[in-house]
Amino acid sequence: xxxxxxxxxxxxxxxxxxxxxxxxxxxxxxxxxxxxxxxxxxxxxxxxxxxxxxxxxxxxxxxxxxxxxxxxxxxxxxxxxxxxxxxxxxxxxxxxxxxxxxxxxxxxxxxxxxxxxxxxxxxxxxxxxxxxxxxxxxxxxxxxxxxxxxxxxxxxxxxxxxxxxxxxxxxxxxxxxxxxxxxxxxxxxxxxxxxxxxxxxxxxxxxxxxxxxxxxxxxxxxxxxxxxxxxxxxxxxxxxx
Numbered sequence: 001x002x003x004x005x006x007x008x009x010x011x012x013x014x015x016x017x018x019x020x021x022x023x024x025x026x027x028x029x030x031x032x033x034x035x036x037x038x039x040x041x042x043x044x045x046x047x048x049x050x051x052x053x054x055x056x057x058x059x060x061x062x063x064x065x066x067x068x069x070x071x072x073x074x075x076x077x078x079x080x081x082x083x084x085x086x087x088x089x090x091x092x093x094x095x096x097x098x099x100x101x102x103x104x105x106x107x108x109x110x111x112x113x114x115x116x117x118x119x120x121x122x123x124x125x126x127x128x129x130x131x132x133x134x135x136x137x138x139x140x141x142x143x144x145x146x147x148x149x150x151x152x153x154x155x156x157x158x159x160x161x162x163x164x165x166x167x168x169x170x171x172x173x174x175x176x177x178x179x180x181x182x183x184x185x186x187x188x189x190x191x192x193x194x195x196x197x198x199x200x201x202x203x204x205x206x207x208x209x210x211x212x213x214x215x216x217x218x219x220x221x222x223x224x225x226x227x228x229x230x231x232x233x234x235x236x237x238x239x240x241x
Contacts, residue, residue: 006131012124013135020113021143028147029154031058036155038066045152049145053109057081058148084214088115099130109137186228192217 014021028049035045040062052058057078064074089096089110096103117136123129181190200213221228 005126005128006135008124009127009131009135010139012127012132013121013139016117016121017136017139017143020117020140023113024140024143025147025150027055028144029151031055031062032148032151032153033155034059034062034151035148036152038062040065040152041156042149042152045148046145049148053141053144054078054082054085054111055144080211083211084112085110087214087218088112092118095130095133099134102134106133106137109141111140114140188224188228189217189221192220196220 031049032042032045035048036042048058048061052061060077060081061074064077069077089107092106092110096106099106114137117140118133121132121136123132177190177193181187196216197209197213200209200216203209204212
């Protein structure tokens, strides 16, 4: 990788990930604070955020650790909670194969927010797309790690009521949703997410709605694939993203 191209890739990636920067630092700090409160210091926060890097699962993990859950239960829960990432990765299978040595890392950092940025970000002129995506992943991962460690360090120094702090992850998802809603011309995926999510909540309940709703959304999007592609191409020709 040429140094100049890599530098431009990181500059472009930083501009695209500024919303993620503020979101990950804030939510990461919330996790770090809760981690410290649960009796796990900043070293735990560092390694969990480095090797797990899954906001929602990290919050769940704290409950599992403090609740005395076994290894099997923890593994199964992790697979269920993070199952959506495998579905996200389908659209990047061919592209990630081209990234060769860094492919495992790209798979590791594919979170909801990183996926959203990769889908909407435009590669800067003169920048290699593979370098650009790698820069996005590294920056987002760094934001999260910094936030988690900083939160744990502050938690060891400051004592306060952390009730309701778990909502920080939900708030970040809302920000990402609004950004996607405003960015893309077609609103069908957004509407589907709301409607199918609401139906799944009524049918399966809040604890079991995630996986069924994801599969239903994917099935409907596959059925509407041709229409969505035509709408996107039509708007693209009109100069609308």
